[in-house]
Amino acid sequence: MSEVKQETTHLFCVPERTPLSEHKPLTPTDFKSDVKPDWCPSCGDFGVLTSLQKACSALGLxxxxxxxxxxxxxxxxxxxxxxxxxxxxxxGRALPVATGAKLANPDLTVIITGGDGDGYGIGVxxxxxxxxxxxxxxxIVMDNQIYGLTTGQxxxxxxKGVKTKSTPEGVIETPVNPMALALVSGATFVARTFSGEPNHMAEVMAKAIQHKGFSLVDCFSPCVTYNKINTYTWFKQRVYKLEEKGHDPKNFSQAMTKAFEWGEHIPLGVFYENTEVPTYEDLxxxxxRFGPAVKQRLGLTEKEQAEILEGFL
Amino acid sequence: MSNAFNLWVGGAAGDGIASCGETFIKICARLGLHAYAYNSYQSVIRGGHVLFQTSVGPEKVWTQSDDCDILIALNQDTIDRESRDARKGVLFNADRFKLEDNSLRPGARSLGLPIFKLSPNPLMQNTVALGALMKLTGLPFETLANLLRETFKKKGEQIQEANVQVAKSGYDYAAQNFPDLGISIPTGSKRRLIMSGNQAYAVGALAAGCKFYSAYPMTPASSIMHYLAPKGPRYGMVFKQAEDEIAALNMAIGAGHAGVRAMTGTSGGGFSLMTEAVGLAAMIEAPVVIVEVQRGGPSTGLPTKTEQGDLFQVLGASQGEYPKIVIAPLTLEDAFYTTAEAFNLAEKYQCPVIILSDLLLSEHQETVDGLDLNVKIDRGVWAKPKENGDEFKRYLDTDTGVSPRAIPGQEGMAYVAGSDEHDEKGELISDVATDPHTRNKMMNKRMRKMEYAARDLKPPILEGPKDAELTLVGWGSSYNMMKRMMTAFNQNGQNRINILPLRTIWPFPWKEVSEVLYRSRKAMIMEANYTAQMARLIRQETGFFIPHRWLKYDGEPFYPGSTYQKIEEVLKA
Known part of the structure; x- marks a missing residue:
């Protein structure tokens, strides 16, 4: 391993984002790591992973x-x-970690992935x-409506009414509505997809990544081991695509109405997108004034040092 | 015990006590005097009893005092509570409040000011009092006038001059009506800097190139945020107020991982929320600096009072065993340099560094000498992508345990930082198959870093005569009182006490501490908690039991009178 000792103020190599013109054309396989997923066979998360790999290669990232x-x-x-x-x-803490990383280096494309327990439970x-x-x-939230890793709570x-290990006589609490919650919290991109529709999922993810601002992609990602109710079949019988029904993603109240549609018909697609809101980084x-913090020189100039000390005289 | 001049300013929160006291110490610092100020206040915005205690003098002043020379009483309550503690006189608004002669000490003067006559606005009573104080202390009025002009610069010349005029009326009234109290404070020529501990931490962070500060408001750490929030956009530091302390530390970890120097600050309650993330930083080997300013606990406890009750919380934070560095600065200069050092240590050893402060150290104000903002910056060891295409190992097992670091965005070194146990490449070993060999290897690698960090940290230094009758051991803000006691007890070359201040807390410098304590003739711990946590840590790490204890957990700092008495008792025992 070659090592570089940094006595000075700068990294030897400041991370620079590769300009679009120099992007190497990549395929989804280029986003595959050497580690094999350890999910249960036919877990919905496989669909999410491949869709994400597709979306990133399609965008040339x-x-x-x-x-x-x-x-x-x-x-x-x-x-x-x-x-x-x-x-x-x-x-539950992926979002604040991602926030810190993004604020340190806004040039990065930052994607957060997790489950409903992580994002809508402990991390809500x-x-x-x-x-x-x-x-x-x-x-990207892989929503399977159950705690899988801890074996089914x-x-x-x-x-409501669903029996799990922790609710042997059925859930008596109202579930979180992530779409509505995101909308009322001021989300500028809210979408939902389903692992059983991998092409649609990849398209929606690509749109979400391209959206300048916070984007939520709630993914129905069935847990084949612990959720015997919300199965692939269950979703297949219910889901439909908003874009095929003339939904206007610019219309907030229509998005809100769709967020509450549940039961026999469950909408997929982009519920809402607002491109007018500046991002936090832009404000x-x-x-x-300084651009990405990660690229700045460390330490103060003599003038700055004097100015700071003057404040204590 | 000291030739310092002591001014106290008392009143209810909202009376302008701190601004009055701060103006005075700033005047003194500008006139080349040393100054120390402690504000005793409560968790209310209006009301309560607030007492701003200052000590100034031509020689170093280490602490506040048991009584004052002059008391400025801004309400009746202060007159009733504190008049007996004024040696020379009590300045007060004679139009609104009453001071009975029998509530004064023998020889002290009642210094009533006819505020309605001297000021168009009775709310400016503290400015009138400051003017009178200039006369009584013989300090130049112009220094006050200039400071008032600076303070009200934004409000325009009319307001500036109105304030100067009101101060002058106080000065003139004192000249005509008050006797000479025999106070003389020899001034110097060098203007001194005056700041609080939290400001020292904040300036240390700026000097060290900290580019990210995230925090959630909590007394007594908030003033770090208050200093840095406006300075951030000027010096290129991103400041983020988080939704809670959990987010504050996790954000700082994200920023540190992404390659910037990042810090967060909180008090014990907030640190309780952060603990899980402290372990995360250690596990993914992300550099991060945490300032923990202790206040009275447990729970909400004493929000505006000092204590040193979080030592074991900080040492025991987060599950499992992991490398971390804990330093508790002793003085304001130390607070500044420790912060700068903390960033180097965090990056060199890629682990969390906790600066353990206490309310008294963080909030008291003191003149400081010798701050050099041109601090050394050492960013540790960085990786380069291998040219032969070999895979990058972010957690490479090295002799020192430190693995060359890469940050997101760099070519050819993409890796996953995992909070699960992982191998050198960063791949999880926890899920699929157990791998005791790799677990041991990685645990050893991380913990090995502490052996090297321990050599990099300043060892404790015994101050004073080696063979003193008593060795006083303490940490944090206790240091100033220990210094004051050493000066008082060792006058005329006596060998009565020496002091062992502990600054490096973890890894604990057990060798150096053992060497001092096993040779000491008598030892006493002095710390602001109930269970003598530092004494217990010393016993744990060295086996040495410190028999004498001077503990305080009432929320107020150690005072010189009672501390002196306690030491005398122990010396005689």
Missing amino acids: QPKDILTVSGIGCSSNLPGFFKTYGMHTLH GHFLHTVRRNLDLTY ASATTE DPTIQ
């Missing part, structure tokens, strides 16, 4: 320019199988606040 951040849970293992820079963090506080900040992040999106005074 370079793996080194992507940071994939996850929390904890079956689906949070995704960064290990996706050949980009990755972080596999704490249960961060979810709401990250949504309202509108950083340019893409949040009720999650925040488990429907942050320091980033605006």
Whole structure:
């Protein structure tokens, strides 16, 4: 391993985003890591992973320019199988970690992946606040309406009445509605897809990554082991595509109405997109004046030193 | 015990006590004097009893004092509570408040000011008092006038001059009506810097090239945020107020991982929320600096009072065993340099560095000498992509345990940083098959870093005569009182006490501490908590039991009188 000792103020190699014109054409395989996914056979998360690989290669993104951040849970293992820079963090804390990384280097394409327990359960506080900040992040939630890794307890999106290990007589709480929650929190891109529709999923993900601002992609990603209710078949009988029904994603109240549609008919697609809202990075005074923090020289100039000390005289 | 001049300013929160006291110490610092100020306040925005205690003098002043020379009382409550502690006199608004002669000390003067006559606005009573104080102390009025002009610069000349005029009326009234109290404070020529501990941390971060500060408001750490929030956009530091402390530290870890120097600050309660993420930083080997400013606990406890009760919380934070560095600065200069050093250590050893402060150290203000903002910056070891196409190993097992680092965006080194146990490449070993060999290897690699960090940290230094009768051991803000006690007890070349201040907390410098303590004639711990946590840590790490204890957990700092008495008792025992 070649080592570089850094006594000076600069990294030897400042991360530079590869310009679009120099992008090497890549295929989904280029985003495959050497690690084989450890999900149960036919888990919905496989569809999410391949759709994400498709979306990134279709967009011509370079793996080194992507940071994939996850929390904890079956689906949070995704960064290990996706050949980009990755972080596999704490249960429920992927969003704040991603926020810090994005603010440090806004040139990165930051994608967060995780499950419903991670994002809508333990991490729902961060979810709401990250949504309202509108950083340019893409949040992919593999929603299987159950805690899989801990072997089948009720999650925040488990429907009322469903019997799980932790709710032997059925859930008595109202489930979180992630679409509505994102919308009222000020999300600028809200979409839903289904692992059983991988092409549609890849298209929606590509749109989400391209969206400048916070985008939520809620993915129905069936847990074949612990959720015997919300199965592939269950979804296939119910889902339909909004874009085929003339839905206007610019219409907030229509999106809100669709967010509450559940039961016999469940909508997929882009519920809402608002391209008029500036991102957090575009408004942050320091980033605006100095650009990415990661590229700045460390230490103060003599003038700055004198100015700071003057404040204490 | 000291030739310092002590001014106290008391009143209810909202009376302008701090601004009055701060103006005075700033004047003194500008006149080349040393100054120390501690503000005793409560968790209310209006009301309560606030007492701003200052000590100034031509020689170093280490602490606040047991009583004052002059008391400026801004309400009746302060007159009733504190007048007996004024040696020379009490300045107060004679139009609104009453001071009975029998509530004064013998020889002290009642210094009533007819505020309604002297000021068009009774709210400016503290400015009138400051003017009178200039006369009583013999300090130049112009220094006050200039400072007032600076303070009200944004409000225009009219307001500036109105304030100067009101101060002058106080000065003139004192000249005509008050006796000479025999106070003289010899001034110097060098203007001194005056700042708080939290400001020292903040300036240390700026100097060290910290580019990201995230925090959630919590007394007594918030003033770091208050200093940095406006300075960020000026010096290129991104400041992010987080939704809670969990997010604050996780954001800082994200930023540190992405390649910038990142810091967060909080108090014990917020640190409780952060603990899980402290372990995350250690596991993914992300550099991050955390300032933990202790206040009175447990739970909400004493939000505006000092304590040193979080030592074990910080040492025991997060599950499992992992490398971390804990430093508890002793002085304001130390607070500044420790912060700069913390960033180097965090990047060199790729682990969390916790700066453990306490309310008294963080919030008290003191004149400081010798701050050099041109600090050394050492970013540790960085990886380069291998030319022969070999796979990059982010967690390479090396002799020092430190693996060359790469950051997202760099060509050819993409890897996954995992909070699960992982191998050298970063691949998880926890899920599919157990791998005891790799687990041991990676655990050893991480923990090995501490052996090298331990050599990199400053060892504790015994101050004072080697063979003193008593060795006083303490940490954090106790240091200033220990210094004051050493000066007081060792006058005329006596060998009565020496002091062992502990700054490097973890890895614990057990060798150096053992060497001092096993040779000491008598030892006493002095710390602001109930269970003598530092003494317990010393016993754990060295086997040495410190028999004498001077503990305080009432929220107020150590005072010189009672501390002196305690030491005398122990010396006699």
